[in-house]
Structures are given as structure tokens and as C-alpha cells.
Amino acid sequence: MKKKFLPAILLPLAVSVGFLLSNASKKADHATPEGSGLIVPAGFDAAIVADNITGGVREMAVTPQGDLYAKVYRIRRGSNGKGIVQFHLEGDKAVMKNSFGNFAGSGMYIKKGYLYASSDNDVYRYKLDANNNVINPNEPEKIVVGLIARIEHQPKAILVDDNDNLYVNIGAFSNSCQTEDRKQGSMGMKGCPVLDSAAGIWRFKADKLDQHYKDGIRYATGLRNVVGMDWNKQDNQLFVMQHGRDQLNSIFPNLYNDKQNAELPAECMYALKEGDNAGWPYLYYDQLQHKQVLAPEYGGDGKKSPAPGFIEPVAAYPGHMAPNGLLFYTGTQFPEKYRNGAFIAFHGSWNRAPEPQKGFFVVFQPFKNGKPSGDWEVFADNFAGSPEKAATGRADRRPCGLVQGIDGSIYVSDDTPTKGTIYKISYKK
């Protein structure tokens, strides 16, 4: 993997290519949802503000000056080889100001005068000046180093709270902790060893250099893989979205059929406290039976309950839709019902085959007093390009990161490496 990145980074030609922004050509039709291709509720407007950010965009962060930092997911040949792009947001345009950082990755967060960014193994930070521009783009501080990233769930989602704590998701390097990963009939490893160094949220200090595993604590465990996370200010608590396990039908064809596999298990939202255990790999949440179910790798039959002691999700969504972005809306631009509710970007499924795929949309989950309240609804749809493209999984684009702009608009990234689009959704009425 590493070997394959190097030539892309070093390619001299890449420097001159740069990023292609579509502002000029698409300016005229930006103002309508038709122009962006997205379907949004009445009164809302969606626009493409940046496009062709080669490598795709994962998480984003916005400054009070109206700049947007975007984390580039993959460094590809033909790109300019940079892992972070800084834009200035002007109306329905994002004008590129700067690009730096030679590492691919996923996490992007701004807190107390620093821009935090993650690669698949490390967390870095860049000091910002009074205008929130990066002071020394070539010399970030290394905050956390040496985190596990094998060939599943490598991206590290990050967040910094008000007390200088840095939360890092370390995804499981396994689907369900089988002795032989993803193999038909292989049973779960006793005392799943993956949990020692992954499948949880680790907490480090946000301002201490060169931290390793031993310098952090495993804040919450039993979370297979988290990409979307946000701090809920009403609860003063970390909320995360878990990607549920795959392949119930292909690993245990005697227990699960294709239709059951398509829906199960739920993609879950958890509200976390220190020490919580969400139960992976020993259980999954079945949103149709409304209960935790013992994983078949550990003796489950699709009905049996696991041992007690695991936290319950606060909300559950259909299987495999891959929640990659979570944003609590604190703006005032959108109508009242959206305030303090959650937007969730569902990247879109692959593991529902041969049933139709699902997701490729941004969902709104209403909240009341800091808890999910009422049914979720699709807020922004058609990232895939058409219902057929969504059903077959051949999506044009996939929503990933979510961030709120200073005027209360929200921005949605697309991490398709060949596309790399940023959308703006605002309320116009």
C-alpha cells in the first residue's frame, strides 16, 4: 500500500496539474437543485461548489472567516499530490486558496487555533494564524503516531472536545472477529483480540506530541468501525455512527437468507460515555426485532440474545448504508425543526447484493432534548445520479463528510476518488 502511494506523491508532473474547479462552467445553473443533481426538500437549494478534487473528499472543517479545509482521501496520479485543500467560500462557489500536506486520509477538525488532520496511521495538527490560515503547511506537529491500519476500516475519524481531548476512531481490522476473516462458517475468536488495539474510540491529549497507544485510553470499545462522529452540545456528549458487520448470509447461509442479510444488522447511532462497550463482535443490533442479537460467530442463531452489559443504540437504521458523516445542526438558517437535530450522510451500501443497494443520501434525524425523537427522513437524495444507479451500486457520487458553514448552510463532501465534489445545501425561503 505504502509503496504504491510513493510514486503518486513524487510525480513531478502532478504539481502543475492542480485541482480543476468547475465554477466557471457550472456557475449558471448552480442555483437550482437540478443543477447539482440533488433532490432536497421544498425551500432548500443545493449547489456544487467544488468538483474534481482528485482523490475524493472525506471530512471538512470551516473557519469563522468562511474558509473550508477539505481532507483528500486518496492521493492519485495526476493530482497535485496534496492531502489537504483550503477553499474560500463565496456564495455558491468554493475558490481554492491553498493545498498542502503529503498524506492521504480522512479526518479534518479545527479547534482552538489548530487544524487537525489524520492519515490512516497518524494524527497531525497545523497551527493557524489569526485568520485561520495554516502558518507552516510543511511542518505539522505529529500528535498521535503508529495506529493500526490494515486492509479494512483504515480511515481515522477525529474530533477534539472543549477540554483538549482528541477522540480517534480505530476501526476493526476484521468484519466479525472470525478466526478466518469473512470465511464461510469460520467462528469467532475467543476474547476477540482485535479489541485490544482497534474497534473502538481512543482518547488522547489534543496538545501533546508523539503519543502512542500507551499514552491514550480506550474511551469506548465494541464499535466495529466509526466514520461519522460529532459532539452533541445539548448532552455535552460524543455521538458516533457505527458501520455494522457485513455478510451474515454468505458467512452463515444456513441461518440467514439474502433478504435478511440486506436489512441486518442495523447501522447504529450511539451516545458514548467513557468505558462504554457497544458489543462488537459478540452482538449486533436487529432493528426489526428491536433487540441485541448474539452474533452467529459466537453461537447466535439470529434470535438468541447476548450477555447483558452492552450499551443500546439511541437510533437504528437499515443495514449496510454506511453512515460516514454525522452533524448536529446548530445553525439558525434552516427551519426550527432542524435545530439540534442530526444530519447523517449515508455513503451507500454494497453488501445488500443481490437485493437492491440503498443509501447514497443525507438523512435528517429529528432530536428532542438531546435524544433522537421521531422518524428519520431522507433530506438530500440522488448523489448516485439516478434510482437505478443507487440500486445497482454504480453511484456517480457518494456523500461522506458533513460540515456546517458560518451562515448555517451545510456542506456535503463526496469521496469518489475520480470525482471529489463538495455540495452546499441552504435554505432560501
Place this chain on the structure above:
Amino acid sequence: MKLVHIAATIALLSVSSVTFAQTKAKHAAAAPAADGKAIYGRVCITCHMADGMGVPNMNPPIVKTPYILGNKTKVINIVLNGFNESVEIEGNQYSNVMPSQDFLKDNEIAAVLTYVRSHFGNKASAITTTDVKKARAAKKKK
């Protein structure tokens, strides 16, 4: 569900053989190709998808790549051993775990690989049960 599967497989088998018989009477090897399709639908489709194009960033396509079209032993070994490394195909990176499918019988592996190598726009030679048998024996010796 199983009954439905079996029924569907039988239906596919008969439809394919009829079609093959009508359009390509010379192809005596139509039967294993039909088997291969059923096995693909049962074992491979989850990750590599109905069109063989895989899943971006995760599961690689099996269409027109040297991993599928190249050396027979190599592709047989991928099925027998699984495939646990990141690969780059046409500038795109793919990274996920493919488990060993060694629970499939030699003739099943031959059929599914022959199917994959001659569908989705692929054009490569058939893989025989003997080819798979040899590869499995070589693996055991190691």
C-alpha cells in the same frame, strides 16, 4: 429460500443451456459455464457485484484485470487462499479481505473461474477441474 435458490438455479441452468444450444451449438462446455454462474451468484456476487465491477475503494473489479485473465494457477490460488493485500487497478486502490473459498469443490472452482473468465467482457481460456486439483495439491505440499 433455499428452494427458491434451487429453482432459480435449475431455471438458469435450463435457460442457459437452451440459449447456448441454440446460439452456440459448437460449445460443448456450456454446462460448467452455467454452474459457474450459479456459484458466482451464491459466493462471489456479494463483493464483486452483479456486473463484476466490485466496490470503489474496497472490492476490486474482476473485469479485464490481469489477476483474472492471467496465469491460471494464480487465479486458482486466489480462490483457494483468499487475497489479503491492497491492489491498484487502473489508478484506483482497493483494500478489503477476500477469504479463502477452499470449501468449494475442484469442479466448482473450475466452473466459477471459467464463468468469470468468459463473462463480464472477459475473454480467457477455460479452467479445468484438473487445473484446480493440481493447484490444490501443490498448496498442500507447501
